[in-house]
Amino acid sequence: MLNLGKLIYDSTKSERIPAEYAKYSQSERENAIREKIFEVLGVTEYEKKSFRKAMRRHSVEVYEIIEEVIDNVLANGDYLKDAFFLQFVESKNLALGDENRFYVEGDKELEVAEFSGSHYDLKRQRFDVGTSFSVTMKDYGIKVFEYFERIASGRVDFATVVNEIAKAIDKKLVTVAEETFIKAVEAVPSEFKYAGGTDIEAILEVVEHVQCANGQDAILVGTKTALRKLNGIVDVAMYSDNMKDEKNKVGVIPFFEGVPCMELKQGHKVGTFDFVMNNDEIYVFAGDQKPVKVVLEGDTEVKEISDGQTNADGSVEHTVRYKMGCSIAYGGVIGKITLS
Numbered sequence: 001m002l003n004l005g006k007l008i009y010d011s012t013k014s015e016r017i018p019a020e021y022a023k024y025s026q027s028e029r030e031n032a033i034r035e036k037i038f039e040v041l042g043v044t045e046y047e048k049k050s051f052r053k054a055m056r057r058h059s060v061e062v063y064e065i066i067e068e069v070i071d072n073v074l075a076n077g078d079y080l081k082d083a084f085f086l087q088f089v090e091s092k093n094l095a096l097g098d099e100n101r102f103y104v105e106g107d108k109e110l111e112v113a114e115f116s117g118s119h120y121d122l123k124r125q126r127f128d129v130g131t132s133f134s135v136t137m138k139d140y141g142i143k144v145f146e147y148f149e150r151i152a153s154g155r156v157d158f159a160t161v162v163n164e165i166a167k168a169i170d171k172k173l174v175t176v177a178e179e180t181f182i183k184a185v186e187a188v189p190s191e192f193k194y195a196g197g198t199d200i201e202a203i204l205e206v207v208e209h210v211q212c213a214n215g216q217d218a219i220l221v222g223t224k225t226a227l228r229k230l231n232g233i234v235d236v237a238m239y240s241d242n243m244k245d246e247k248n249k250v251g252v253i254p255f256f257e258g259v260p261c262m263e264l265k266q267g268h269k270v271g272t273f274d275f276v277m278n279n280d281e282i283y284v285f286a287g288d289q290k291p292v293k294v295v296l297e298g299d300t301e302v303k304e305i306s307d308g309q310t311n312a313d314g315s316v317e318h319t320v321r322y323k324m325g326c327s328i329a330y331g332g333v334i335g336k337i338t339l340s
Contacts, residue, residue, distance in 0.1 A: 005068020284335030
């Protein structure tokens with residue numbers, strides 16, 4: 001099938017375009033891809049009645065194209081470039097030959113959080129030095145809806161619809177990872193927490209606890225709004241010229257009392273306008289271990305919800321199903337600062 005799914009994915013990203021398509025513009029490539037899809041369906045152009053019959057006859061082939069696109073998303077998605085993923089998440093994709101096993105250093109009793117649908121399961125577990133563990137896999141799904149005629153006629157490109165699925169999966173992966181992290185951090189010992197006003201000594205005491213427990217220098221991690229609350233603690237006149245320039249460029253200071261600050265991009269919880277990250281919380285992190293463990297099975301399944309004929313509005317809807325697991329396990333201690 002000429003790896004049509006991969007071609008659609010690469011075309012939407014304008015990456016790794018095959019030589020036979022490299023001479024085309026984006027819109028020309030989309031038309032060429034549509035022609036290939038018509039070849040799969042055994043038609044030469046869009047005509048409502050014949051197209052619907054062809055979809056019934058060749059639906060399996062079409063689903064395989066969509067599944068191949070999503071497999072490419074899971075392997076190469078934009079979630080891998082997310083700041084939170086880069087700093088906190090160790091991810092594995094079983095389809096790429098990875099094994100669902102993680103190694104955790106340290107001889108500590110940890111809170112392990114597993115995300116399960118709309119709730120979390122928290123369990124306390126002791127990891128001895130050199131212990132490995134696996135992440136429980138769960139089913140996830142996303143529905144995509146478009147007008148049947150618009151896809152077929154080219155008013156909405158097939159690649160555009162699939163790309164929307166990809167963006168939704170990217171967002172879901174990042175959201176699950178962030179929410180799992182936040183839930184687990186709630187269980188850290190009281191010595192590693194501070195809640196209150198802008199008390200420099202109290203904040204630095206948490207930093208020192210984290211550094212002592214982990215044996216490495218700490219960084220302060222939070223959203224832009226959270227980190228900005230540190231800006232007002234120190235008189236701006238005390239900033240170096242470089243710090244003033246950095247604050248003017250990105251809105252936050254790069255260091256607080258010698259401790260590096262790293263901004264995490266804020267996001268909305270899927271389907272809401274609620275923020276994922278708390279804008280009052282700053283996390284104190286040390287070391288290069290990545291506490292959040294994400295596993296993707298890598299194999300997807302597409303199921304058609306309606307065939308375009310039974311719906312009164314002539315719509316078609318698909319569910320893309322995939323398996324993912326998310327847990328948090330860390331051989332050190334993370335601090336949490338809540339600024340009012």
